[in-house]
Amino acid sequence: MSATFWWVLTIICLVWYSTVTVYVGIRGAWDIKNMLSRLEHLQNAEDEGESQP
Amino acid sequence: MTHFTWIDASIVGVYLVATMAVGLSVRKYVGKVEHFLVAGREMDVYLGIASLAATEFGIVTCMSSAELGYKHGFAGASVGITYAIAMFVVGYTGFCVKKLRDSGVVTIAELFEKRFGPRIRWWSGLVIVVGGLLNMGTFLRQGGDFLMTVCGIGLENLEVTMTVLLAGVTFYTIVGGMLSVLVTDYLQFVVMSIGLLAVTFIMMFNVPWSDLVSVVQERHGAGGFNPLSNPNLGWPFIVFNMLLNTAAVLTWQTTIARLLAAKDTKTGQRVYTATSFFFVCQFLIPAIWGIAAMATLEDGLITADNAAQAMPIFLSRTVPTGLMGLLVAAMLAADMSTDSSYMLTWGSVIYNDLLAPLRKAPWSDKRGLLVNRAIVALIGLFLFFFGLWYQIGDNGIWAYLTVTGTIYLSSMSTLLVACCYWKRANDWGAAAAIVAGAIFPLTYLILEQLPSTAVRAQSIGPYYSGIAAFAGAAVAMIVGSLIKPMFVTDSVSEANL
Numbered sequence: 001m002s003a004t005f006w007w008v009l010t011i012i013c014l015v016w017y018s019t020v021t022v023y024v025g026i027r028g029a030w031d032i033k034n035m036l037s038r039l040e041h042l043q044n045a046e047d048e049g050e051s052q053p
Numbered sequence: 054m055t056h057f058t059w060i061d062a063s064i065v066g067v068y069l070v071a072t073m074a075v076g077l078s079v080r081k082y083v084g085k086v087e088h089f090l091v092a093g094r095e096m097d098v099y100l101g102i103a104s105l106a107a108t109e110f111g112i113v114t115c116m117s118s119a120e121l122g123y124k125h126g127f128a129g130a131s132v133g134i135t136y137a138i139a140m141f142v143v144g145y146t147g148f149c150v151k152k153l154r155d156s157g158v159v160t161i162a163e164l165f166e167k168r169f170g171p172r173i174r175w176w177s178g179l180v181i182v183v184g185g186l187l188n189m190g191t192f193l194r195q196g197g198d199f200l201m202t203v204c205g206i207g208l209e210n211l212e213v214t215m216t217v218l219l220a221g222v223t224f225y226t227i228v229g230g231m232l233s234v235l236v237t238d239y240l241q242f243v244v245m246s247i248g249l250l251a252v253t254f255i256m257m258f259n260v261p262w263s264d265l266v267s268v269v270q271e272r273h274g275a276g277g278f279n280p281l282s283n284p285n286l287g288w289p290f291i292v293f294n295m296l297l298n299t300a301a302v303l304t305w306q307t308t309i310a311r312l313l314a315a316k317d318t319k320t321g322q323r324v325y326t327a328t329s330f331f332f333v334c335q336f337l338i339p340a341i342w343g344i345a346a347m348a349t350l351e352d353g354l355i356t357a358d359n360a361a362q363a364m365p366i367f368l369s370r371t372v373p374t375g376l377m378g379l380l381v382a383a384m385l386a387a388d389m390s391t392d393s394s395y396m397l398t399w400g401s402v403i404y405n406d407l408l409a410p411l412r413k414a415p416w417s418d419k420r421g422l423l424v425n426r427a428i429v430a431l432i433g434l435f436l437f438f439f440g441l442w443y444q445i446g447d448n449g450i451w452a453y454l455t456v457t458g459t460i461y462l463s464s465m466s467t468l469l470v471a472c473c474y475w476k477r478a479n480d481w482g483a484a485a486a487i488v489a490g491a492i493f494p495l496t497y498l499i500l501e502q503l504p505s506t507a508v509r510a511q512s513i514g515p516y517y518s519g520i521a522a523f524a525g526a527a528v529a530m531i532v533g534s535l536i537k538p539m540f541v542t543d544s545v546s547e548a549n550l
Contacts, residue, residue, distance in 0.1 A: 003266045006127040013334040021246040027099035035095045
């Protein structure tokens with residue numbers, strides 16, 4: 001390992017981290033929406049099942 | 054002098070309010086224990102990536118990484134490389150983790166019951182909780198120290214700072230459990246990442262790369278770039294961290310909690326592979342901050358006893374008003390995400406494994422939720438008092454984190470590998486591995502704290518004691534498993550199977 005190795009790795013980290021932050025930020029929000037939607041749907045289904053005799 | 058002003062305080066305040074609001078907003082979805090502990094296993098890939106990245110990067114991680122950079126130069130950041138390699142390989146191959154997720158358990162100790170019996174599950178839960186709580190016991194203090202230095206808050210306000218931080222995190226974790234953890238982790242991931250990147254760019258603008266290289270070369274020579282050439286690191290450091298990192302991605306409860314919360318096994322593995330490179334970033338970036346501190350702070354300001362403070366002091370002097378608020382918000386994001394996740398997951402082990410013998414019949418969800426919330430609150434109290442009392446030794450934060458983590462990582466990883474791939478593994482081997490894996494790091498921690506033995510502990514060092522723990526656990530598993538048939542009759546063995 002040399003100074004050049006760490007310089008290249010640092011640049012790669014900064015570029016990758018910047019890019020992935022944006023991408024995961026967008027897709028992660030979508031995942032939250034879908035997760036909560038599925039949980040709500042399951043909860044409603046269970047409530048309907050309990051309310052039926 | 055710090056640049057933290059009312060503008061920065063406003064930024065931080067907005068962030069805190071937003072986090073609390075988000076964390077509390079999901080409480081209506083928490084109706085079952087499964088929702089509280091594993092988010093109903095509805096987590097998808099990108100939320101998992103954000104959550105895992107946020108969880109495994111706290112102020113304590115930032116402080117310890119910066120300290121490694123300050124003390125050892127770029128070589129100190131090699132931990133991130135070993136961690137990334139371990140996580141990628143495990144995620145890509147599915148080694149152990151595929152079977153773990155497929156089993157449908159809530160905690161890893163639950164899996165062990167299927168192979169080794171309920172007693173091993175309970176003892177596994179115990180070492181997990183002891184190691185985990187000791188490990189996170191220092192988080193609060195490190196967070197408080199950082200914030201005081203960067204914000205210019207006086208030492209007399211440490212307890213208040215810690216209390217406020219802890220109370221907020223505990224509250225939303227109690228209310229929403231894993232659901233709150235996931236959605237706040239997402240917000241914290243975004244804020245944390247923006248803050249880290251912004252500060253890094255500012256730092257690199259103020260401290261040229263050539264200055265960083267020069268100071269590392271001057272202070273550490275070749276050892277500042279290559280850990281194998283560093284007299285304070287060397288092969289024990291690399292071997293120990295490779296073992297530790299592999300064990301962590303296999304069995305560290307806060308990491309595998311994301312695997313177990315994933316909607317399926319494939320998603321869990323994708324979270325691992327996609328998150329792995331974050332660990333290179335999350336160790337290297339703070340290490341560079343630590344190196345920048347070494348390059349800019351005046352001689353004599355930092356000593357061996359307070360090396361961890363080098364980076365916060367540097368940041369307090371370098372980061373301008375406005376951006377300082379973003380930095381503090383980012384660090385709070387890192388701290389809160391880690392604290393909430395750790396409180397919940399250690400709590401889940403207590404509920405799911407240590408309290409299992411008390412549940413003669415399954416508890417109702419209402420009762421289960423109440424008990425889980427009480428456990429989280431009690432963990433919060435422990436963190437407060439332990440954080441005020443315990444002093445980290447001269448080896449530094451990272452050494453403490455790794456030693457305490459090893460208390461259970463060494464044995465639990467051994468049990469997991471044996472459980473998945475060695476048919477002759479049995480409960481005697483498991484019990485022996487648990488004892489052997491815990492005794493080495495606990496002994497080291499005790500020796501380190503006693504005045505009469507501190508020097509001896511220092512000469513042994515955390516890396517050799519850590520390697521000994523892993524080796525001891527592996528040998529104990531093999532020997533214990535092989536000798537059981539010699540002492541237990543075939544009929545009893547068959548009955549146990």
